[in-house]
């Protein structure tokens with residue numbers, strides 16, 4: 628029987644400030660309200676999802692409570708490291724290990740769940756990262772986005788920001804992963820094996836099957852994705868918390884409107900995500 632993997636990366640607003648080089652002292656949080664909307668969407672479409680959680684965000688009471696609720700409703704809680712450093716792969720082995728171990732233990736201790744799924748920040752993994760993930764006891768990794776399209780687009784954005792003297796915290800990453808396999812498989816590390824579930828992509832360029840694309844795609848592309856992607860035997864769809872944020876209702880900083888999903892009205896996004904999820908999860 629076919630089973631789609633549906634996940635949400637719980638990247639807090641500070642992650643977006645870092646990517647877009649937005650200077651602010653604001654400590655606004657978006658995860659609690661966005662997750663409420665995701666839980667509602669998943670209930671309605673019969674989805675059991677994986678919420679990839681950044682360990683340090685559990686210090687926020689509202690975030691902790693909504694994650695407890697997600698676990699109660701039968702969703703999986705995955706680990707998205709402790710601090711969500713975009714340049715994790717460039718850091719020393721000791722720090723990488725600490726980020727992964729601490730992320731996992733904070734989730735398991737504070738939420739009382741077993742954490743078996745790992746996803747690195749910014750789709751960037753290395754041998755050292757996967758080694759640490761195996762050592763920490765993760766069974767599954769879902770960090771690789773085999774998308775030449777995304778790789779090129781991200782490199783271009785980072786280059787443009789450099790030219791305009793703004794510094795993005797995002798990094799270009801490993802080119803070979805842009806051309807990695809699109810099906811699940813086992814990866815061997817020095818400490819053992821881990822099962823890799825790449826994020827699904829579409830077409831020769833590898834357009835990512837993620838919330839941003841589903842929300843921002845023109846009608847013809849969305850319809851094509853519905854037809855071609857949703858019926859596949861293997862499907863791994865990734866959302867982000869911000870995909871169900873609303874600039875007006877949630878009173879977001881206007882500078883975040885560079886995020887493509889936010890340009891589309893929230894109702895229209897929910898409509899598209901429901902349509903897609905209904906088909907994607909059909910057996």
Ligand SMILES: [Zn+2]
Nearest residue numbers: 636638748749
């Ligand atoms: Zn992330």
